Amino acid sequence: xxxxxxxxxxxxxxxxxxxxxxxxxxxxxxxxxxxxxxxxxxxxxxxxxxxxxxxxxxxxxxxxxxxxxxxxxxxxxxxxxxxxxxxxxxxxxxxxxxxxxxxxxxxxxxxxxxxxxxxxxxxxxxxxx
Numbered sequence: 001x002x003x004x005x006x007x008x009x010x011x012x013x014x015x016x017x018x019x020x021x022x023x024x025x026x027x028x029x030x031x032x033x034x035x036x037x038x039x040x041x042x043x044x045x046x047x048x049x050x051x052x053x054x055x056x057x058x059x060x061x062x063x064x065x066x067x068x069x070x071x072x073x074x075x076x077x078x079x080x081x082x083x084x085x086x087x088x089x090x091x092x093x094x095x096x097x098x099x100x101x102x103x104x105x106x107x108x109x110x111x112x113x114x115x116x117x118x119x120x121x122x123x124x125x126x127x128x129x
Contacts, residue, residue: 055121063117066113067110070110073110074106074111081099081103
């Protein structure tokens, strides 16, 4: 009996969802979509394009903050792994050395991130400009 009631409720809810969605779908036509897209493109063409100098002004403070946080995290991780290396047995030292490889790669990414970002921005400016 409970299964029949649950099936009936599911069917009823499905019918209600279909009844509410179908009229909304039928009111959309292609000409409205194209006219809205054309309006959006016209609004974008009226505004001047964003220059890289404007972007750098906005991103400079964020980049400096991220570099400071990254530097603190990297130093803390090196200190933590250094302490673990000094207190570990020979088998544990091998594990710490493996983790140090990943930490060195992360350090290069953190401190080279701004350079990598600059290269990517200049590359895309050359391609899409």
